[in-house]
Amino acid sequence: MALTEERVLEALRGVLDPELGKDLVSLGMVGEVRVEGARVDLLINLTTPACPLKGQIEADIQRALKPLGAEAVRVRFGGGVRPPEQYPIPGVKHVVAVASGKGGVGKSTVAANLALALAREGAKVGLLDADLYGPSQAKMFGLEGQRLKVDQNRRILPLEAHGIRVLSMANIVPPGQAMIWRGPILHGTLKQFLEEVNWGELDYLVVDLPPGTGDVQLSLAQLTRVSGGVIVTTPQEVALIDAERAADMFKKVQVPILGVVENMSHFLCPHCGKPTPIFGEGGGRRLAEALKVRFLGGIPLTLPLRESGDRGVPILVQDPEGPEAQAFLQAARELAAALSVQTFLPLPMA
Numbered sequence: 001m002a003l004t005e006e007r008v009l010e011a012l013r014g015v016l017d018p019e020l021g022k023d024l025v026s027l028g029m030v031g032e033v034r035v036e037g038a039r040v041d042l043l044i045n046l047t048t049p050a051c052p053l054k055g056q057i058e059a060d061i062q063r064a065l066k067p068l069g070a071e072a073v074r075v076r077f078g079g080g081v082r083p084p085e086q087y088p089i090p091g092v093k094h095v096v097a098v099a100s101g102k103g104g105v106g107k108s109t110v111a112a113n114l115a116l117a118l119a120r121e122g123a124k125v126g127l128l129d130a131d132l133y134g135p136s137q138a139k140m141f142g143l144e145g146q147r148l149k150v151d152q153n154r155r156i157l158p159l160e161a162h163g164i165r166v167l168s169m170a171n172i173v174p175p176g177q178a179m180i181w182r183g184p185i186l187h188g189t190l191k192q193f194l195e196e197v198n199w200g201e202l203d204y205l206v207v208d209l210p211p212g213t214g215d216v217q218l219s220l221a222q223l224t225r226v227s228g229g230v231i232v233t234t235p236q237e238v239a240l241i242d243a244e245r246a247a248d249m250f251k252k253v254q255v256p257i258l259g260v261v262e263n264m265s266h267f268l269c270p271h272c273g274k275p276t277p278i279f280g281e282g283g284g285r286r287l288a289e290a291l292k293v294r295f296l297g298g299i300p301l302t303l304p305l306r307e308s309g310d311r312g313v314p315i316l317v318q319d320p321e322g323p324e325a326q327a328f329l330q331a332a333r334e335l336a337a338a339l340s341v342q343t344f345l346p347l348p349m350a
């Protein structure tokens with residue numbers, strides 16, 4: 001297999017900065033990669049210019065690239081890598097990240113309806129679909145295929161739907177393309193999303209993260225100040241274990257957890273209205289207790305909720321007085337309360 005820049009980058013993901021215990025790519029230390037035949041030229045930016053571990057890093061790089069067929073590897077070291085850029089997004093008061101430990105628990109449904117519920121409570125709200133691998137918000141809001149416009153400063157203008165501003169990867173990148181992106185490209189794309197979008201004035205920017213605990217989560221926390229994270233889970237034990245992983249991820253990147261939303265808490269019978277706890281009871285609440293965070297609320301499993309997402313009209317708009325909407329409004333109020341406590345009485349990070 002030919003030696004390519006991509007393969008070199010992939011191999012560098014296996015080389016750790018000895019002090020920080022993280023790989024060179026995630027740390028943003030790889031400044032330049034050039035490949036010519038079997039020759040590789042690298043620029044590695046050090047986290048501290050006078051790094052005493054240069055020699056070890058170089059030896060580890062040589063070792064990692066040998067098996068790829070690299071014959072001459074030249075490593076140049078550059079001055080200090082910039083510390084993670086953490087700045088607020090202009091005009092945005094709070095960034096709230098919605099995460100789940102695994103796919104399919106209804107994270108996107110919850111993010112969309114929480115955003116709408118916050119707007120119904122009187123807030124100005126934006127929704128960023130950062131689920132680059134499986135963006136679903138454009139569909140959920142009936143915005144598929146819509147073209148984005150730019151303002152006079154060439155900043156992207158989010159789309160508007162049901163009173164909130166929505167921007168989804170699906171409006172920018174052809175479906176499937178993000179699947180093949182590696183960490184640095186994802187990082188750059190997210191950076192662009194955050195920097196080059198004119199959100200206007202927002203009280204809350206709700207970010208729908210990809211499921212799991214990968215590069216996007218790390219990048220988001222590095223690129224901007226996230227006020228807090230919300231964890232979505234279903235009540236089953238297996239889902240709760242994954243949800244704990246999402247909590248660990250927030251802790252690692254020092255994002256305070258605002259609370260837990262339990263989706264599919266119980267099945268609400270469309271005929272008699274009787275709730276049935278199909279996936280067990282109390283799991284979300286127990287998780288919140290174990291994490292010492294708020295239980296934001298439970299969302300029922302209902303047919304209209306499933307259908308509304310697929311039709312492009314979220315349940316909060318389709319049936320604003322229904323039991324699902326009430327559950328989302330309650331969770332949004334709890335979320336807003338948790339956020340104000342966090343902002344004015346920040347708890348020390350665990």
Ligand SMILES: Nc1ncnc2c1ncn2[C@@H]1O[C@H](COP(=O)(O)OP(=O)(O)OP(=O)(O)O)[C@@H](O)[C@H]1O
Nearest residue numbers: 103104105106107108109264300301302305306309
């Ligand atoms: N409470 C609910 N009641 C009924 N259907 C639901 C509920 N929550 C989510 N769904 C449905 O389950 C499916 C998956 O939901 P969603 O896309 O929100 O999950 P996700 O966790 O974001 O998934 P992904 O891993 O793809 O990001 C969708 O069809 C959605 O309409």
